[in-house]
Amino acid sequence: MQHWFIDRQPIALPTWCEAFPESHVLSRAQVGLASGAGVLWFRLRSGELVDDLLPTAGPAVGQYFVVLSDEPDEEIVLQCMAAGAAGCCNSHAAPEVLRQVALVVANGGLWVGQSLLRRVMGGTARIIEQRQQSRSDDWSVLLSERETQVARLVAGASSNKEIARQLSISERTVKAHLTSIFEKLGLRDRLQLSLRINGLPL
């Protein structure tokens, strides 16, 4: 599963890199370079039209389009779906959200923002409210900011060397953070950490 971020200028937001360290960033003219299974993330800047953004050919087999909108609203989301995208979310969404979107999309789901779902389904507001607060990142409150960054990268299957390069610190420091993380969360190794971060059982 690969990830390509497509924008006017091939410059990635920090959150994108954090969500998918191995991702590629392309200018809109370079869309053709994206080959193989994966997600193509199209950034929609303010005032731009969805129809001008997405390739008219639609996604290739095994590929999925997601629109990252600077100013998302329900109208845009609907346009994205109609244009062949499998999802639409905020350009500045947190790394966890991006990974979540990728997960759903890559498994045949459609990612629909909660605001739209709420309007569209009606009468379900109370559940939605409720889950707003119970975003129990029990792990993230226990960790320091730096440790959280390391933990997220580990959860994405990055090696210590990659993490070190990404955060511009030594591999030794990465290990130090990890040892601290394992101790705080009562885990054994990076694989358990990955499951914990990704919200999987055990």
Place this chain on the structure above:
Amino acid sequence: MQHWFIDRQPIALPTWCEAFPESHVLSRAQVGLASGAGVLWFRLRSGELVDDLLPTAGPAVGQYFVVLSDEPDEEIVLQCMAAGAAGCCNSHAAPEVLRQVALVVANGGLWVGQSLLRRVMGGTARIIEQRQQSRSDDWSVLLSERETQVARLVAGASSNKEIARQLSISERTVKAHLTSIFEKLGLRDRLQLSLRINGLPL
């Protein structure tokens, strides 16, 4: 993250056990026994009403309700949402799907079946058709039976030594299977394998 399956009789379907080997099965009278963070899966049998199934109190903090319907239709899904459930799917859904649902729900998402989404959003049928065939079960068909067993255990964060003991083979054999798995699926290490098996991006 724990899982409780609640049915008239405390008898689990094989798919449930496969999805969550550590899960508990409860009769409806025993719902109160479910404590701590996790997912409560309520089986809705044919002809039963959603409102009679779910506790009126709604889910506790860190807990999520999902309805497993023997005969799901769009009307039932809407009722489930209104009754405080975070998702609704088929009672006989494949283990991978159940894990998928759990993942989305536990991360604050709502699980909505594709048929409902399709009706509700309209005009997006073509994307939905397309993604029907390209599911990501691709890994299980590429692996031999033994390799699949090893892969599942690795995905659950077991060490080679543990897997060896579990399958009554030598640690060396476990490594051999893993090397073969990595080669077949084009992966680098057990962490990437875990993400792949658990249906996560990358």
Place this chain on the structure above:
DNA sequence: GCCGGAACTGTACTTTGGTGCAATGGTGGA
């Protein structure tokens, strides 16, 4: 000023993970 915590780094060490090469035995198809 002192103290604790965080971030950072080094040397050295043990353990685990993963590969290469080699070998055995079974099974099922051409």
Place this chain on the structure above:
DNA sequence: TCCACCATTGCACCAAAGTACAGTTCCGGC
């Protein structure tokens, strides 16, 4: 029968992960 694939294992080897011990700097609170 021969061949391909699977499951199994041993030995050796290298790389990566993780730990132990020690040390630095910076920052904010008491």
